[in-house]
Amino acid sequence: EKIASEKIPGVIATNIHRWIKREFPGCFRKLDESQKDYWDVLLNNVLDEILESEKFQNYFDFIIIDEAQDFLGKPLQLLLESLIRGGIPRGKWRMFGDFEGQNIFNSKSFDKKIIDDVRTTDSANYNLSINCRNTKPISSYVELLGGLDNPYTKTLRDGNNVQPDFAYFKNQDEEINLVLENINQLISGGFKDSDIVLLSPFPEGCIAKKLLEKKEWKNRVTEFTSDNKDKIMYTTIGKFKGLEAPAIIITDFMSMDKNQNLFYVGISRALHRLSIFLHEDLKNDFNERLMKK
Numbered sequence: 001e002k003i004a005s006e007k008i009p010g011v012i013a014t015n016i017h018r019w020i021k022r023e024f025p026g027c028f029r030k031l032d033e034s035q036k037d038y039w040d041v042l043l044n045n046v047l048d049e050i051l052e053s054e055k056f057q058n059y060f061d062f063i064i065i066d067e068a069q070d071f072l073g074k075p076l077q078l079l080l081e082s083l084i085r086g087g088i089p090r091g092k093w094r095m096f097g098d099f100e101g102q103n104i105f106n107s108k109s110f111d112k113k114i115i116d117d118v119r120t121t122d123s124a125n126y127n128l129s130i131n132c133r134n135t136k137p138i139s140s141y142v143e144l145l146g147g148l149d150n151p152y153t154k155t156l157r158d159g160n161n162v163q164p165d166f167a168y169f170k171n172q173d174e175e176i177n178l179v180l181e182n183i184n185q186l187i188s189g190g191f192k193d194s195d196i197v198l199l200s201p202f203p204e205g206c207i208a209k210k211l212l213e214k215k216e217w218k219n220r221v222t223e224f225t226s227d228n229k230d231k232i233m234y235t236t237i238g239k240f241k242g243l244e245a246p247a248i249i250i251t252d253f254m255s256m257d258k259n260q261n262l263f264y265v266g267i268s269r270a271l272h273r274l275s276i277f278l279h280e281d282l283k284n285d286f287n288e289r290l291m292k293k
Helices: 002-006 016-023 038-053 074-083 112-119 136-145 172-188 207-212 260-267 280-292
Strands: 062-065 092-095 130-135 154-157 165-169 196-200 221-223 232-236 245-253 270-279
Touching: 038 074, 062 074, 130 136, 130 270, 136 154, 136 260, 136 270, 136 280, 165 172, 165 280, 172 196, 172 207, 172 245, 172 270, 196 207, 207 221, 207 232, 207 245, 245 260, 260 270, 270 280
Parallel strands: 062 092, 130 154, 165 270, 196 232, 196 245, 221 232, 245 270
Antiparallel strands: none
């Protein structure tokens, strides 16, 4: 967003969905975002237009891709091959991605062979293993509870040994009370409402929306927006991937079935404070992990 706001001549800074919507609006016609193959159908429509018009073939001299683990499914690989001058084998590009823990959107179509194909080009490969975002206590929780196979080699921010908050709930009413108590503690500790983000694995039925039903909270809580100035925000972990906030509250985890990567992404968003609320069915599993710590 910062690079985009500077409007540097010859530089486009955006996300892939927004760019496609601007350049290929016709590809969205008759598409329902709720359909399972929405993304693949959209990308195939875009590819057809590129091949027919030739306008965007070899369009970019240099592409920098963040969150590359979300890109390397077959349809997006073909799109990149068309857009980069010289394609992936001979073109100029940089890709940054967490292929171990943050592949939460592309897990079904993810093809490790595509990564191997990229690595066999003349590109250089480098592992970034220094944690620049989290404090040391949060970083250790991210390693331990996030299921990382390769721990960080270094964490830059100290954090004064302030440990994450951790609690289990039996039902949603109990979880709401725990979350409200935690928010009040954060506010008492000097955090502003706009510093706090509640993250859930799912959009509907989450604790944050239950807070909106309470008269005293409905004007203090809002859905995530980048220009929020004064309210507590909530969103899904998927929508907040790549972002960060001073205080992160993780809610609504009832199980870890197919949710491990999502959990890792959520807890690694926190800059200063991390609060985790899990269903009591997860207690034995997580207590064992914490004992190792």
